[in-house]
Amino acid sequence: MKKIIKILLAMFFCLLLFSGFGIAEDKTTFHPVILEFKELIDNDPVVRMCLTRMIDQIPEKYKTKHLKSIDEMLSKLNDVLKIAPEYNETLLVGTPFSEILIWTMGTPAGFEAYRNAKINNMFKKLLAVWTDFLDSEKSLYVINNSTKGWKGKNALKKLNMSDYRYAPNDKYWGFKSWNDFFTRKLAKGARPVAEPENNKVIVSACDSTVYKISNNVKKYNKFWIKSQPYSLNDMLANDESVDKFVGGTVYQAFLSPFNYHRWHSPVSGTIKRAYVKDGLYFSQADSMGQDPTDQDHSEGYITHVQTRALIFIEADDPKIGLMCFMPVGMVEISSCIIDEKIKPGYHIKKGEELGYFQFGGSTHCLIFQPGVIKEFNAELNKLYKVGEKIGTSY
Numbered sequence: 001m002k003k004i005i006k007i008l009l010a011m012f013f014c015l016l017l018f019s020g021f022g023i024a025e026d027k028t029t030f031h032p033v034i035l036e037f038k039e040l041i042d043n044d045p046v047v048r049m050c051l052t053r054m055i056d057q058i059p060e061k062y063k064t065k066h067l068k069s070i071d072e073m074l075s076k077l078n079d080v081l082k083i084a085p086e087y088n089e090t091l092l093v094g095t096p097f098s099e100i101l102i103w104t105m106g107t108p109a110g111f112e113a114y115r116n117a118k119i120n121n122m123f124k125k126l127l128a129v130w131t132d133f134l135d136s137e138k139s140l141y142v143i144n145n146s147t148k149g150w151k152g153k154n155a156l157k158k159l160n161m162s163d164y165r166y167a168p169n170d171k172y173w174g175f176k177s178w179n180d181f182f183t184r185k186l187a188k189g190a191r192p193v194a195e196p197e198n199n200k201v202i203v204s205a206c207d208s209t210v211y212k213i214s215n216n217v218k219k220y221n222k223f224w225i226k227s228q229p230y231s232l233n234d235m236l237a238n239d240e241s242v243d244k245f246v247g248g249t250v251y252q253a254f255l256s257p258f259n260y261h262r263w264h265s266p267v268s269g270t271i272k273r274a275y276v277k278d279g280l281y282f283s284q285a286d287s288m289g290q291d292p293t294d295q296d297h298s299e300g301y302i303t304h305v306q307t308r309a310l311i312f313i314e315a316d317d318p319k320i321g322l323m324c325f326m327p328v329g330m331v332e333i334s335s336c337i338i339d340e341k342i343k344p345g346y347h348i349k350k351g352e353e354l355g356y357f358q359f360g361g362s363t364h365c366l367i368f369q370p371g372v373i374k375e376f377n378a379e380l381n382k383l384y385k386v387g388e389k390i391g392t393s394y
Contacts, residue, residue, distance in 0.1 A: 033129050034078045037122045041070060047118055053109030062103045076100045081129050084139040084178040085257075086148040087155040095257075097126075098282075105284050114283040115305075123281045131179070131335060131358065139178035143171075150181070158258040163190040183261055183356045186386075191264075193351030194389035199268055199317035200374075202391040203350060204384040205325055206364055207260040208253035211299050213376055217367075219246045228300025235303050235365070236310060236324065237277045244322060247370035251378070251390070254299060254330075254363040262356040263327055264386045266366055269315040271346045272322065276336050279307040281329070299363050303328050309336040311354055319393045324367040327357060351387050 030038075041048050048070070055067050067073050080096045104110040113119055133139055145151040150159065151173070164184045167174030175181040195201040214230055219242060221231040230250045236242050255261060283305055284298040308328040315323055327336050335358035342354055371394070378390040 030074075030078050031081050031129060033081075033122075033125050034074055036125070037077075038074055040118060040122060044118060047116065050109055050113035050116055050119065054104040054107045054113050057107035057109050058103045066103050067100065073100065077126060081126065082133055082138075084134060084142045086142050087150050087152060088148065089154070097123075097130075101282055105282055111284065114280060120280055120283075124278075127281070127335070134178045134182075134358070135180075136177055140172045140175065140181075142178065143173060143175065143181060163187055163260070179358055183358060185262065186260065191260075191351070191386040193387040196350055199315065199350075200319070200393045201350075201389055202266050202320075202366070202373075202393065203264075204253070204378075204386055204388045204390050205263050205266045205354070205366065206253065206255055206327075207383070207385045208255045208364065209383045210378050210380050210390075211252045211254050211363065212250075212380070213252070213378070214250045215373075216247050216370075217245070217250050219243070228298070230300065231304055232367075234305075235326065235367070239273075239310065239312075241312065241322060241324075244369050245324070245367055249368045249370075249373050251366040251368075251376065252299065252303065252363060253378075253384070255357070260386065261358075261362075262386075263325065263354040263364065265313065265348045265350055265352050265354055266325065266390075267313060267315040267317065267320060267323060268350040269313040269317075269320075269323075269348060271342055271344055271348060272312040272314050273344060274309070274311045274338050274342045276309050276338065277307065279329075280305045281307065299330075302330060302363070303365055306330065307336060309338055309355065311338065311342060313348065317393055320372050321369055323369070323372075325354060325364070326367060327355070327364040328362060329357070330362045 041051060051070050051073070055069065055073065058066055067076075077097070077100060080100065083096065085096060098105075105114060142148070143150050145153075147154070149155065161168075161173075163186060165187050166184060173181065175184070194203050217230045217232055219231070219233050221229040232245050232248075233242050235250075236245070280302075283302070303326070306329050308326055311325045313323055313325065315321060329336055336355065337358065338355040339353055342348070348354070374392045374394045376391040378384055384390055
């Protein structure tokens with residue numbers, strides 16, 4: 001009889017588990033921001049529809065390995081909030097949010113979902129929580145010499161740590177957190193500035209690979225189409241100086257997760273304005289379809305809609321005049337931190353630091369007025385390090 005009772009009790013608890021009660025409903029392991037996201041989904045039918053559809057629309061060949069439900073998405077996002085990026089050899093290295101969401105971003109419903117203000121705001125909150133973790137000592141565990149660690153043999157080949165300030169004999173290289181490691185500063189002399197006294201020489205602002213150079217850029221354009229032309233009014237967030245740049249030149253280059261992630265001034269001059277423009281996080285261009293490389297195929301599009309910083313510099317070379325440096329966040333690499341010294345009236349030297357990205361790879365633009373650029377010696381798809389010459393003014 002006792003054996004039968006034990007069996008019945010076991011069956012009863014199993015029913016509780018699988019019917020959604022008891023342990024299955026224990027929310028104590030979920031971060032409050034995840035519970036807030038779940039509440040939004042439960043109570044907003046449009047949000048729930050968008051998220052459900054984008055998961056349902058994941059291409060069939062990826063469905064066995066990727067998201068199958070909203071609950072699974074929330075559970076995986078919850079896990080990411082307490083992990084730091086590990087080293088790997090994939091295109092998504094350093095971007096664990098994207099690893100979860102990648103195949104939803106290129107679906108018809110995904111294009112709509114990631115432009116939804118309520119959904120975007122929830123990802124802003126999630127990224128703020130993740131930032132807190134990455135700023136803590138708890139995030140240092142990934143700095144180890146395993147195959148997934150940043151001190152591992154394969155990672156070291158790509159990091160070029162001799163270029164940076166660090167403590168080679170310290171367990172965590174002397175860094176206080178993952179973000180401290182990721183935004184590590186250069187060793188003295190690691191990035192010499194080309195012709196520092198020649199104001200006509202423009203240098204690379206980031207360690208970055210040239211994506212596109214466009215001339216005669218328009219004030220308004222259809223940036224969402226396949227060619228992704230630049231639309232200055234949208235890029236510059238309707239700044240008062242937009243008309244000065246109409247017909248001018250945009251130079252765009254992107255950073256990989258292994259590049260140095262601090263920005264340096266491409267010219268000597270005086271800071272006129274510097275601020276961060278909030279925007280989207282995981283939005284891609286509809287015209288580009290599925291993109292297994294995060295937003296790499298949408299780099300022109302994202303300069304108009306993603307979170308970005310706008311730093312306007314009145315160059316010492318009067319021919320250059322006012323120019324704009326614009327770093328742009330890509331996916332979870334959305335944190336654009338402007339150095340506290342960068343205020344209106346501050347005179348900055350060519351090659352001097354402006355700020356930095358957090359988390360991973362990203363992109364940036366240099367925007368010039370018409371009739372400024374004599375030539376760009378920079379070649380498409382070629383890496384240029386901070387301080388290297390990329391062009392000259394007339």
